[in-house]
Amino acid sequence: MIIKIFINLIVIVLALIFPFSISQASELPDFLLKNLKVKENKKENGILGTAIAIEGAFKIKPGQKKPISATYRLEFFKDDKPIKASATTSLYKGKTGSVVCLIKRTFTITPGYCFLPHYALDVGVGKSELKVKLSIQAAPKKITDDLKVIKVLNNKEIQFKVNQKAFRSFQLTVHGVRVAKKTKNGDEWDAFWQLKPDPMACVEMKTKQLTDRLFCTPVVKNSYEAAWLSGTGQLWVIKDDPITLSIYDRDTQFDDLIGQISLKINEWHEQAHKIKEMSLVKFIQISFGD
Structure with a gap:
């Protein structure tokens, strides 16, 4: 009985001494964003658009693992307001009707690449200055897990220009x-x-x-x-x-x-x-x- 109480006390003391390391092991790692590399007014399969490559990596701390899947979400703004998606697109239209580009990765969750076609943008003909910002959600252990928000370090809006052609x-x-x-x-x-x-x-x-x-x-x-x-x-x-x-x-x-x-x-x-x-x-x- 005395031995059992002593063991329980050791466990409690260890939990009090190392609470951060125990809780930290169950948390998802942060993502360090190095850059959003933008190439303006490109063509892919003949379609005019803007290419955006995500450069960065997960910062894995002791006791942490990479998530099993990750969804990289790029959102676009003009005059600090979300850009409305055109009536033509379905793939690049978010739930609120704004333009989004989703890059979904499973198992291999290295950052991805988005080609945003200009026909999806409702910004008017001519030159426009736009911004893009990254957010990430991930499933910790199984693909069916609820997605959790990943903290993006060094996150910032990146400016780029679009010269929109006539529709x-x-x-x-x-x-x-x-x-x-x-x-x-x-x-x-x-x-x-x-x-x-x-x-x-x-x-x-x-x-x-x-x-x-x-x-x-x-x-x-x-x-x-x-x-x-x-x-x-x-x-x-x-x-x-x-x-x-x-x-x-x-x-x-x-x-x-x-x-x-x-x-x-x-x-x-x-x-x-x-x-x-x-x-x-x-x-x-x-x-x-x-």
């Missing part, structure tokens, strides 16, 4: 598609169930890393042919930005790409008025209207 509106309606009986590799579209494809057409803006889906048609189940009446409605993009039309075989987990084509607005107009049907690749044809 042009467009509407694209895909009237229908005809898909070959087999894939380009000679396989069945759904080899396990021996089913036909489930065609879906999407209008997208594609950079090297991300796809901003502007519009998708309803899915037509188990068919080599599909027809639609719905279109994109009026969308606005920068004149020379390529607009991508992608045809997918809709699946439960991942949509299989059947074919795609990227054209500028004036090229889409030429196709729509001169050629009512075109082949994306050897195994799919589409008819469309503007």
Whole structure:
């Protein structure tokens, strides 16, 4: 009994002497920001935008571990107010309607890179001075853990300039598609169930890393042919930005790409008025209207 009491006293004394180290071990590490490296008015896959690279690292103290996943959030400001996202974008629009760029990392949580397309910015035509600021949330041990805010050391707003080009509106309606009986590799579209494809057409803006889906048609189940009446409605993009039309075989987990084509607005107009049907690749044809 005396020995047990003595051991308990030792544990209590140690907890009183080293409270900081015990609690600190369960905390997430801080992130030391070295720089937000901005490259203005770049093009990625033909789309005009601004590239922002996050330079920095987590400061791991004794007893700490890197989080299992991290989300780097870049927010953008003009005249110290959040910039409103354009009506066209969905990928770069936050819950409040302002422009955000999210970089999500799992397991490998090194800081990332964001390409912000200018069509996502509602800042008006001409030169604008903008600011960008970083915040980070992380999951401590499991991907399913609640995200916790990470303290960003040396955090500050970085200024950069945008020379916004004029926007042009467009509407694209895909009237229908005809898909070959087999894939380009000679396989069945759904080899396990021996089913036909489930065609879906999407209008997208594609950079090297991300796809901003502007519009998708309803899915037509188990068919080599599909027809639609719905279109994109009026969308606005920068004149020379390529607009991508992608045809997918809709699946439960991942949509299989059947074919795609990227054209500028004036090229889409030429196709729509001169050629009512075109082949994306050897195994799919589409008819469309503007």
